[in-house]
Amino acid sequence: MKVNKKFFPGVLLTAFAFSVGFLMNNQPNTQAKSAVKVVWRQKMTRSFYTINQSKAKNGYAYSAKLGKKVFKLSNYSHKTFTAYYHQKLKVNNQYRIYYYVKSNSGKKASGWVWRNYLKKIPSKINSSNSVIGATVSSQSQLMSYINAAPDLDPNLTILGFETDVYSKYKTTLSQQYNLAQFASSGVFKDNHAKIYVADNRLNSYVNTAIERWNAALGKNVFSIGSSSDHTLTVKLNDASTEKWDGLFSGNIIEINSKNFTNPNYANNNLATSSTLEAKLTDISNQASSLLDLTNTLLNKLRINYQLQYLTLESKYNNSSNASTKSTIQKQISDLAMNYENQDKAIRQNYDSQVSALRQAVKDAYVQEQPAISQASTTNYWTTVIMHELGHGLGLYHTPYQSDVMFASSSDEQDATPSPVKYAWTQAKDPSDAMAYTSATLTSRDVDRAKLAEILGYW
Numbered sequence: 001m002k003v004n005k006k007f008f009p010g011v012l013l014t015a016f017a018f019s020v021g022f023l024m025n026n027q028p029n030t031q032a033k034s035a036v037k038v039v040w041r042q043k044m045t046r047s048f049y050t051i052n053q054s055k056a057k058n059g060y061a062y063s064a065k066l067g068k069k070v071f072k073l074s075n076y077s078h079k080t081f082t083a084y085y086h087q088k089l090k091v092n093n094q095y096r097i098y099y100y101v102k103s104n105s106g107k108k109a110s111g112w113v114w115r116n117y118l119k120k121i122p123s124k125i126n127s128s129n130s131v132i133g134a135t136v137s138s139q140s141q142l143m144s145y146i147n148a149a150p151d152l153d154p155n156l157t158i159l160g161f162e163t164d165v166y167s168k169y170k171t172t173l174s175q176q177y178n179l180a181q182f183a184s185s186g187v188f189k190d191n192h193a194k195i196y197v198a199d200n201r202l203n204s205y206v207n208t209a210i211e212r213w214n215a216a217l218g219k220n221v222f223s224i225g226s227s228s229d230h231t232l233t234v235k236l237n238d239a240s241t242e243k244w245d246g247l248f249s250g251n252i253i254e255i256n257s258k259n260f261t262n263p264n265y266a267n268n269n270l271a272t273s274s275t276l277e278a279k280l281t282d283i284s285n286q287a288s289s290l291l292d293l294t295n296t297l298l299n300k301l302r303i304n305y306q307l308q309y310l311t312l313e314s315k316y317n318n319s320s321n322a323s324t325k326s327t328i329q330k331q332i333s334d335l336a337m338n339y340e341n342q343d344k345a346i347r348q349n350y351d352s353q354v355s356a357l358r359q360a361v362k363d364a365y366v367q368e369q370p371a372i373s374q375a376s377t378t379n380y381w382t383t384v385i386m387h388e389l390g391h392g393l394g395l396y397h398t399p400y401q402s403d404v405m406f407a408s409s410s411d412e413q414d415a416t417p418s419p420v421k422y423a424w425t426q427a428k429d430p431s432d433a434m435a436y437t438s439a440t441l442t443s444r445d446v447d448r449a450k451l452a453e454i455l456g457y458w
Contacts, residue, residue: 035288036065038281039095041087046443049101049118051077061101061111066091070111079103080121087112104150110431136165139172146176151428152398152421153444154451166454175419178396179452182418184250187231187392188458194225198235202255202385205378206234209385212439213393216446221458222389232392234385236260246384248391255384266380266436276368283360290357294350298343305339376437383436393449394457399424402432404445 051059056073063070066089081101089096099118102110134157136142142165149155154177166173174180187193197206210222225231237247237254247254259265309332316328386404396418397407410423435442452458 035285036067037090037285038065039088039090041085044083044086044099047083048104048121049081049083049099050079050121051081052117052119053077056117059114059117061109061113062098064100064112065089066112071109073113073117076103076109079109081113081118083118086115134160135162136169139169142169142172150444152177152400152448154447159447159450159454170455171419173451173455176421177448177451178398178418178420179394179448179455179457180396180418181457182248182250182394182396183232183392183458187251189231191453191458192220193222193232193392193458194230195222195232195234196225196227196230198227198233201260202234202236202381205381205385208378208382208439209389212382212386212441213389213449216441217449221393234388246388248388253385253388253392255381260381263377266377276364279364279368280361283357283364287354287357290350290353294346297346301339301342301346305335308335379439380436382439386439386441390445390449392458394452394455395445395448396420398444399426399428400432400442400444401427401434402429403442404435404440405448406435 051073053074056077059073060069061071061073062068064087081103083099083101085100087098087100089098097115098112099115100110100112101118102108134145136145145157149158154173158173183193195206195210197203207224210224214221222232232251232253234253234255236257239247239254239256239258242256245256245259247256312328312332312335316325316332319325319328383404390405395405397410397420398405399410400406406427408427409425410420411425449458
């Protein structure tokens, strides 16, 4: 099996553009929006929720920093959502917890929702109303359970059938979840494979891939072996004319050495890092504070100008002496000039500091780019090896780019064609991050591997 190289967009460096609500003449003050600060953001144990209809009538799901509304919650009042992440935000000096949720069926929707707008489903029920220990008396009944589960993701019902169901309906289950026997006989002994890494340049990537599969499956499925004691080999292959990055063939995983040794091949699939995010957040907060301060100074300057102007205007109107009027007129002119000069100075100071913040953004990208590039390369090749180990476990491709087992199309048939549930030519989750940005297994990857074990593929 192969995983093809993806074409990565370059990092787009853009300068800040702040919209300043400056006060002009007697127009009302345009207040800058308060900055939204991310206090922390973490993965959470997946749990299931519905919309709390009594509290969320006018509520919305938002993008990560509440930048824009994604969908209105009341339109999904009868849908079930899975929560994947949670974050603590500081908005207007108040703290709130938001969950990142995705709908589990029908029209897909995802976004960050204030947790008070969600109602947790008791743990004995899950997103697809799983039934543990369900019996299957017919093909149609099996399909009803499969259709009730998320696409290509065997839920607790599918993983909890009576033992004889799997032997009786192995062909159907394999095709419905894109599974097949890809590993040679003897690769797995007692559900365990020993891996010999033939080139030490691959060691760190293989070790990380092993750790993540073992942790996800909750057991010691893979371990490092030796040249004399192993069942599976990972090695570099001079495949300069080939278009694949990784290839699984029975008991060997080959990595394209030309691509692997190219330092620029896989170092641009991450646009940011946690350190860079922290720097950009700090700069954004500085920009917001500068905007607030500038508007405050302009507001005070205008009010003082107006008060002095009205006082002088009153004196001018109440005076009948031409000389006094001339003096007052000169004072008004000087007052206006002084106001304009101070106004200009405040604006120039703002422009100067904004320019410095723009440069700070550029500097932050430059400073963090080496670390970003290293993380990108590490995650990419770790994902390639995780992908090939997934083939060893019996997993064929999926159309979900968030999956480690993603492929851009279903027609990547190699020497051993695999049954697929349906054909595809594009990703079904184009707005989600590619798996190689974090080298993280999805629940779909893991659940399919668990079903593959039950079916005897590893």
